[in-house]
Amino acid sequence: MHSRRNFIKISSLGIGATAIAGGTIKWAVGASSKKLSGGLKSAPILKQVSTYCEVCFWKCAGWAHVTTEGQIQKITGNADDPQCNGRLCPRGTGGVGMFSDPDRLKTPLIRVTKNGEQTYREASWDEALDFIAKKMKEIAEKDGPESMALFNHGSSGKYFTQLLNAYGSNNVTAPSFAQCRGPRDTGFELTFGESVSSPEVTDIRDTRCLVLIGSHIGENMHNGQVQEMSEAIDKGATIITVDPRLSTAASKSKYWLPIKPSTDLALLLSWIHVLIYDEIYNKEYVAKYAEGFNELKEHVRSFTPEWAYGITTIKPEVIRNTAREMANAAPATIIHPGRHTSWYGDDVQRSRAIAILNALLGSWGNRGGIFFKEGIKVPDFPHPAYPKPSWSWQDTLNGRYPLAKESITNTIIEASIPAEGNTHPIKGWIVSGTNLIVSIPLKEQLMKAMQSLELLVVVDTMPMEITGYADVVLPECTYLERYDDLRATPHREPTLVLRMPAVEPMYETKPAWWIAKQIGERLGLGAYFNFTDFKEVIDWQLKQLGLSLEEMERIGVKKYARKTPVYIEPGSDHTFKTASGKIQLFSKELEEAGFDPMPKFTPHAQPEEGFYRLIYGRAPMHTFSRTANNRNLVALMPENAVWVNPQVAELWGLKKDQYVWLKNQDGVVSNFSVKVRVTERIRWDSVYIVHGFGHHHKPLTYAFGRGVNDTELITDVAIDPIMGGTGMRGNFVTFLKDEPKKEAKS
Amino acid sequence: MRYAMAIDTRKCVGCSDCVVACQTENNVPVGFCRDWVVEVVDGTYPNVSIELRTERCNHCDNSPCVRCCPTGASHFEDGGIVLVDHDKCIGCGACIQACPYDARYSHPDGYVDKCTFCIHRVREGKNPACVSVCPTSCMNFGDLDDPNSKIVNVLKNRKFKSLAPEAGTKPQIFYLI
Numbered sequence: 039m040h041s042r043r044n045f046i047k048i049s050s051l052g053i054g055a056t057a058i059a060g061g062t063i064k065w066a067v068g069a070s071s072k073k074l075s076g077g078l079k080s081a082p083i084l085k086q087v088s089t090y091c092e093v094c095f096w097k098c099a100g101w102a103h104v105t106t107e108g109q110i111q112k113i114t115g116n117a118d119d120p121q122c123n124g125r126l127c128p129r130g131t132g133g134v135g136m137f138s139d140p141d142r143l144k145t146p147l148i149r150v151t152k153n154g155e156q157t158y159r160e161a162s163w164d165e166a167l168d169f170i171a172k173k174m175k176e177i178a179e180k181d182g183p184e185s186m187a188l189f190n191h192g193s194s195g196k197y198f199t200q201l202l203n204a205y206g207s208n209n210v211t212a213p214s215f216a217q218c219r220g221p222r223d224t225g226f227e228l229t230f231g232e233s234v235s236s237p238e239v240t241d242i243r244d245t246r247c248l249v250l251i252g253s254h255i256g257e258n259m260h261n262g263q264v265q266e267m268s269e270a271i272d273k274g275a276t277i278i279t280v281d282p283r284l285s286t287a288a289s290k291s292k293y294w295l296p297i298k299p300s301t302d303l304a305l306l307l308s309w310i311h312v313l314i315y316d317e318i319y320n321k322e323y324v325a326k327y328a329e330g331f332n333e334l335k336e337h338v339r340s341f342t343p344e345w346a347y348g349i350t351t352i353k354p355e356v357i358r359n360t361a362r363e364m365a366n367a368a369p370a371t372i373i374h375p376g377r378h379t380s381w382y383g384d385d386v387q388r389s390r391a392i393a394i395l396n397a398l399l400g401s402w403g404n405r406g407g408i409f410f411k412e413g414i415k416v417p418d419f420p421h422p423a424y425p426k427p428s429w430s431w432q433d434t435l436n437g438r439y440p441l442a443k444e445s446i447t448n449t450i451i452e453a454s455i456p457a458e459g460n461t462h463p464i465k466g467w468i469v470s471g472t473n474l475i476v477s478i479p480l481k482e483q484l485m486k487a488m489q490s491l492e493l494l495v496v497v498d499t500m501p502m503e504i505t506g507y508a509d510v511v512l513p514e515c516t517y518l519e520r521y522d523d524l525r526a527t528p529h530r531e532p533t534l535v536l537r538m539p540a541v542e543p544m545y546e547t548k549p550a551w552w553i554a555k556q557i558g559e560r561l562g563l564g565a566y567f568n569f570t571d572f573k574e575v576i577d578w579q580l581k582q583l584g585l586s587l588e589e590m591e592r593i594g595v596k597k598y599a600r601k602t603p604v605y606i607e608p609g610s611d612h613t614f615k616t617a618s619g620k621i622q623l624f625s626k627e628l629e630e631a632g633f634d635p636m637p638k639f640t641p642h643a644q645p646e647e648g649f650y651r652l653i654y655g656r657a658p659m660h661t662f663s664r665t666a667n668n669r670n671l672v673a674l675m676p677e678n679a680v681w682v683n684p685q686v687a688e689l690w691g692l693k694k695d696q697y698v699w700l701k702n703q704d705g706v707v708s709n710f711s712v713k714v715r716v717t718e719r720i721r722w723d724s725v726y727i728v729h730g731f732g733h734h735h736k737p738l739t740y741a742f743g744r745g746v747n748d749t750e751l752i753t754d755v756a757i758d759p760i761m762g763g764t765g766m767r768g769n770f771v772t773f774l775k776d777e778p779k780k781e782a783k784s
Numbered sequence: 785m786r787y788a789m790a791i792d793t794r795k796c797v798g799c800s801d802c803v804v805a806c807q808t809e810n811n812v813p814v815g816f817c818r819d820w821v822v823e824v825v826d827g828t829y830p831n832v833s834i835e836l837r838t839e840r841c842n843h844c845d846n847s848p849c850v851r852c853c854p855t856g857a858s859h860f861e862d863g864g865i866v867l868v869d870h871d872k873c874i875g876c877g878a879c880i881q882a883c884p885y886d887a888r889y890s891h892p893d894g895y896v897d898k899c900t901f902c903i904h905r906v907r908e909g910k911n912p913a914c915v916s917v918c919p920t921s922c923m924n925f926g927d928l929d930d931p932n933s934k935i936v937n938v939l940k941n942r943k944f945k946s947l948a949p950e951a952g953t954k955p956q957i958f959y960l961i
Contacts, residue, residue, distance in 0.1 A: 112805075125918065673814065720829070
């Protein structure tokens with residue numbers, strides 16, 4: 039097969055089925071003038087430099103401790119930051135491993151064809167940036183600037199968003215919506231008029247009853263939530279966890295409901311039934327703030343705990359008891375909205391049921407429930423108005439997903455494949471900080487799209503799988519080596535946080551703001567980047583806020599007193615941000631769009647004999663697929679394991695620590711083998727693996743070939759018709775004890 | 785003065801932040817650790833429980849490591865902290881064999897290494913690195929001789945256990961259960 043964009047593996051492997059082109063170049067070895075010194079030993083600390091963490095999206099404020107030899111010895115939390123209270127999580131503490139990773143991208147790379155084979159060669163920044171600008175100009179002239187799209191995650195996305203907006207496109211997208219929190223945000227917006235934000239506005243610290251549905255706080259280290267859950271345990275809060283696996287949170291719960299996977303909505307509906315028909319919901323709150331109660335009451339009449347028992351395997355008395363616990367603690371009860379909620383394709387409706395439960399308990403706006411956020415508005419650095427694009431991501435929806443408030447990665451990917459009727463074609467991508475190969479399901483579509491592109495630029499700190507598909511790879515410096523936007527995310531206490539470089543960028547790496555500005559200038563868009571150093575932007579912004587850079591460098595975190603109430607004040611009238619100002623128990627918006635105005639239970643496919651539902655999740659020491667190569671973290675968990683119930687293990691003759699391959703319902707076999715963990719912590723109809731392993735890109739020298747990548751086994755994707763979320767929990771796997779023969783691919 | 789730790793197993797989520805913080809604080813070489821996390825699973829599905837706990841040197845009152853050390857490298861500091869003097873240590877490993885908690889390892893530089901309760905931080909009035917970083921605040925470090933300390937308070941009010949009490953080492957790490 040001849041393709042214009044072969045995956046370049048840098049060196050030949052002999053393992054795996056995706057190998058196409060060989061081609062050996064050294065991964066930027068020797069390209070660096072700066073080297074890490076071998077030992078960090080005992081050089082005294084010279085200074086503490088303010089930063090906020092970039093390992094996950096929580097963005098905890100911290101201090102990088104820099105030695106007299108210019109090494110970062112450690113990173114600690116900033117005690118003034120209410121999001122971390124001076125305590126970073128393991129990934130944040132080990133964040134220095136992102137900086138010191140020997141496998142980092144070191145120079146720009148350009149795809150070339152040499153002796154008929156595709157490979158990369160090292161390039162200068164000028165050469166790489168000129169190449170990108172030339173291609174972007176061609177695309178703008180031929181197809182219009184709207185044909186460039188950005189996929190982004192993290193702090194760097196902002197600068198490339200600015201670049202695309204200035205260039206004339208708002209086709210900016212991120213997996214964080216359709217692959218993650220989109221269903222939750224949509225469900226809550228439909229009900230309360232706004233989402234629970236990020237970091238979530240759940241008042242776990244003061245809650246008396248915390249209900250987790252598939253959300254595994256403690257294994258997902260969303261720092262503030264983990265800290266507050268611990269505080270809630272101290273204060274004797276009741277925790278109720280719904281999970282087919284005994285998660286860490288489940289093990290700390292008064293009630294663990296080991297539900298049959300995919301039946302959560304039935305349980306939620308029966309809880310709503312009990313609250314209403316036992317008359318233990320918050321009557322005053324519902325009468326004052328909610329609309330559609332009578333319709334809801336009629337709707338859930340038949341959803342009794344006995345009905346739910348047959349579906350969920352949770353006993354009726356447990357459903358009643360837990361509902362009473364919630365009601366007793368209300369309004370200091372949180373039915374946690376979760377975060378990664380794209381599971382089964384009816385996820386907005388499940389999130390709606392969660393939102394409705396919170397409404398019936400009066401949680402929103404009350405202590406121990408869901409609080410009102412407040413933040414500091416940082417003024418925009420002056421720039422000319424952006425041109426108005428002639429079309430945007432909404433046009434790639436083609437009438438589908440009417441309630442998508444954010445762009446959907448998959449429709450942008452679809453629009454990148456030339457086809458009849460594709461009237462809004464995408465021709466070029468910039469990918470910043472997201473490894474699409476691991477994060478996006480529907481791989482065939484993704485591969486087809488990448489083969490069709492005229493330009494694919496990847497900006498990253500590490501040689502992630504996605505870099506192998508790029509025309510140009512740009513090496514970004516890590517968060518410890520750059521200025522970035524002030525952190526001003528709204529939460530319980532308004533704060534500003536400064537990130538500044540602890541050390542100079544290593545190798546030939548550059549900050550994303552510099553890269554975007556350089557491309558912008560080459561496109562004649564310099565006016566949108568009217569600064570020489572991003573420090574000037576921060577300095578200007580701080581001055582507008584009556585602060586100085588010097589002060590922020592000293593304190594790192596600036597806390598402000600709130601100007602608005604945290605909760606609904608007694609005797610006051612709260613107006614929700616819905617069209618009518620009331621909570622929507624019955625959603626007219628959904629009804630008008632042709633969907634169920636109130637959530638219904640739909641049965642989902644169950645595993646065939648010999649297959650087990652693939653459940654995936656997180657481990658506290660890893661984030662996405664980006665930490666599997668971090669030497670400060672890998673010893674804690676070098677690879678993932680497949681959790682298997684002992685009964686299942688006996689049936690298959692599987693032993694502890696034995697390696698097996700996984701094969702899914704569509705015959706897809708995992709690239710690598712995975713270790714078996716025989717444990718009572720998992721149901722017999724499911725297996726569990728931690729996401730983010732099974733890297734198949736050899737330049738990730740540590741992570742390569744360790745464990746299994748869950749997303750390669752997720753080939754059956756249930757798309758939520760309401761907002762385009764990609765449900766990924768409807769896949770089933772079986773075990774292969776011997777190495778499968780791979781089909782030869784050319 | 786008697787330094788000790790009381791670790792709340794009801795709060796620990798096993799995230800291993802204590803391990804990473806110790807490694808960066810004390811320059812522990814990659815592949816080694818002075819503290820670690822243990823998960824104990826009990827029961828059969830769905831009647832299962834787990835205990836998560838962070839372990840390290842127990843700074844025992846009756847320390848087999850100090851008794852067996854031929855050079856006096858392993859010794860007691862103020863507050864009962866057991867330390868290894870790297871200059872005196874010949875790396876014979878007798879202490880590694882003697883420790884019932886497997887808390888010691890051979891450092892690649894030729895001596896035996898283990899948890900110091902971060903004595904360099906404690907002397908500055910700070911908590912050990914593992915305690916200071918823990919997101920769940922499940923670890924209490926303090927002086928058992930100070931009746932007003934938090935550690936004395938939690939040990940008075942909570943059930944607790946220690947590890948391998950049958951070894952008779954009088955360990956000073958307590959687990960709240």
